[in-house]
Amino acid sequence: MRVELYYWPTIQGRGEFVRLLLEEAGADYVDVARAKGGMAAMMRFLGGKEPGALPFAAPFVKVGDAVVSQTANILDFLAPRLGLVPDHETLRAEASQIGLTIADFVGEIHDTHHPIAGSLYYEEQKKEAKRRAPVFLKERMPKYLGWLEDVLARNAASAGRWLVGGDLTYVDLSAFQVVEGLRYAFPNALARLERKIPRLVTLHDRVAERPRIAAYLTSKRRRPFNQEGIFRRYPELDAPAPRRPSRGTRGRRARR
Amino acid sequence: MRVELYYWPTIQGRGEFVRLLLEEAGADYVDVARAKGGMAAMMRFLGGKEPGALPFAAPFVKVGDAVVSQTANILDFLAPRLGLVPDHETLRAEASQIGLTIADFVGEIHDTHHPIAGSLYYEEQKKEAKRRAPVFLKERMPKYLGWLEDVLARNAASAGRWLVGGDLTYVDLSAFQVVEGLRYAFPNALARLERKIPRLVTLHDRVAERPRIAAYLTSKRRRPFNQEGIFRRYPELDAPAPRRPSRGTRGRRARR
Numbered sequence: 001m002r003v004e005l006y007y008w009p010t011i012q013g014r015g016e017f018v019r020l021l022l023e024e025a026g027a028d029y030v031d032v033a034r035a036k037g038g039m040a041a042m043m044r045f046l047g048g049k050e051p052g053a054l055p056f057a058a059p060f061v062k063v064g065d066a067v068v069s070q071t072a073n074i075l076d077f078l079a080p081r082l083g084l085v086p087d088h089e090t091l092r093a094e095a096s097q098i099g100l101t102i103a104d105f106v107g108e109i110h111d112t113h114h115p116i117a118g119s120l121y122y123e124e125q126k127k128e129a130k131r132r133a134p135v136f137l138k139e140r141m142p143k144y145l146g147w148l149e150d151v152l153a154r155n156a157a158s159a160g161r162w163l164v165g166g167d168l169t170y171v172d173l174s175a176f177q178v179v180e181g182l183r184y185a186f187p188n189a190l191a192r193l194e195r196k197i198p199r200l201v202t203l204h205d206r207v208a209e210r211p212r213i214a215a216y217l218t219s220k221r222r223r224p225f226n227q228e229g230i231f232r233r234y235p236e237l238d239a240p241a242p243r244r245p246s247r248g249t250r251g252r253r254a255r256r
Numbered sequence: 257m258r259v260e261l262y263y264w265p266t267i268q269g270r271g272e273f274v275r276l277l278l279e280e281a282g283a284d285y286v287d288v289a290r291a292k293g294g295m296a297a298m299m300r301f302l303g304g305k306e307p308g309a310l311p312f313a314a315p316f317v318k319v320g321d322a323v324v325s326q327t328a329n330i331l332d333f334l335a336p337r338l339g340l341v342p343d344h345e346t347l348r349a350e351a352s353q354i355g356l357t358i359a360d361f362v363g364e365i366h367d368t369h370h371p372i373a374g375s376l377y378y379e380e381q382k383k384e385a386k387r388r389a390p391v392f393l394k395e396r397m398p399k400y401l402g403w404l405e406d407v408l409a410r411n412a413a414s415a416g417r418w419l420v421g422g423d424l425t426y427v428d429l430s431a432f433q434v435v436e437g438l439r440y441a442f443p444n445a446l447a448r449l450e451r452k453i454p455r456l457v458t459l460h461d462r463v464a465e466r467p468r469i470a471a472y473l474t475s476k477r478r479r480p481f482n483q484e485g486i487f488r489r490y491p492e493l494d495a496p497a498p499r500r501p502s503r504g505t506r507g508r509r510a511r512r
Contacts, residue, residue, distance in 0.1 A: 048406055053350040056357045056403050066346045070356040072328075077349050090322045093333050094309040100326040100356075101312045107363065115371050115384065117391040128371065128384050135373040147312050150304055 181231035437487035
């Protein structure tokens with residue numbers, strides 16, 4: 001099975017969730033829009049000039065004659081073919097609900113810096129972002145991360161190692177990516193939370209160490225995070241840096 | 257197959273997309289939280305006190321031992337069992353991508369009145385809503401509705417009558433609900449657009465006339481739209497009312 005992935009070439013974005021699945025599976029795939037003429041090919045699909053289901057937006061994949069879009073749907077479509085979700089339909093539905101909840105989380109992460117409109121620059125909605133981001137960091141981020149932690153804790157089939165069933169699935173890869181992205185975007189806020197989500201942090205590390213993922217992360221195929229994607233580092237939107245004791249204080253403590 | 261639906265009892269909300277599928281199918285279902293003790297039962301699931309997959313939020317359904325959440329995932333899980341999506345997996349993936357795009361659309365509709373936080377009252381974010389809603393009405397609403405119109409136009413299998421394949425599927429019911437909701441929330445903005453989406457308007461009417469849907473819409477099970485749900489009518493967020501010629505002008509025109 002050969003997979004053509006179509007996504008904006010210069011960012012990780014939503015396409016990265018698909019790339020991680022393809023990389024972990026060692027799939028035969030091509031990242032079309034990063035090759036010559038690929039952007040024009042992608043725009044033909046988005047413009048309705050190609051047969052198959054019409055994508056509303058990138059990412060989408062082409063597998064044989066099937067054109068499949070919407071990140072969570074792409075993952076749900078590819079994962080059974082690549083052995084990255086159990087065949088059992090209840091477990092597959094459980095993976096899908098986790099994938100969709102991560103997609104909602106990613107949408108809210110994006111909207112911290114774009115609360116008014118995707119078509120406006122950050123600078124044009126910075127004032128509103130500075131109202132939205134703190135509520136996100138205080139209420140929503142802990143709720144989503146805590147929920148993932150709870151899902152791990154409840155999953156007896158893997159003793160809390162993986163989110164669904166007894167082994168790694170595509171949603172573990174997606175959870176890894178969210179932790180990576182939040183460490184980039186909100187390092188201070190996440191640092192305060194990490195001790196409350198030990199299973200999720202361990203899951204992140206376990207994914208990062210998988211041979212194919214480790215190789216991918218150090219390859220040129222992995223684009224670095226940047227200020228065009230979903231995860232962006234605007235220090236004014238993050239929580240304050242943790243207070244560090246002054247040298248004098250540390251000195252006194254060391255003497256005790 | 258008996259379906260237990262769990263959703264907030266006083267609003268249509270996201271649960272309505274599931275209700276429409278269950279009603280069209282004539283399914284054996286119970287709307288748990290609308291019955292005595294049902295809210296407490298729902299909260300036990302959300303609080304992690306019941307077995308099965310942990311829902312992040314309502315709606316969710318219980319079918320046998322399976323607990324399934326996330327609206328688009330619930331629909332994708334129930335529809336094959338109720339004959340409301342083709343068995344063919346490419347068509348099922350196509351329905352799913354339409355369902356997910358409608359879910360994104362619904363999320364953006366919600367955020368027109370809650371651009372900062374779901375936990376704040378509308379009045380606390382009215383200023384920001386008055387920035388977000390016009391961009392939504394100008395850019396996003398026409399894009400989503402135009403995409404649904406294009407999907408209909410491309411669907412040769414039903415000669416543009418239904419979104420996927422040759423017959424009605426659950427996504428046609430969801431598209432109906434979005435048109436209903438937008439007519440409630442943004443009557444002026446939608447009135448200007450309707451002539452550009454004739455296939456979608458006709459689809460809406462065709463769904464409304466289906467005997468089980470027609471019976472449901474006039475039943476007490478169908479709650480009216482209200483100011484607690486996703487679709488809310490805040491006149492200050494809608495486009496201006498269409499200008500009507502004055503009596504004098506109409507008189508002059510009539511005389512020509």
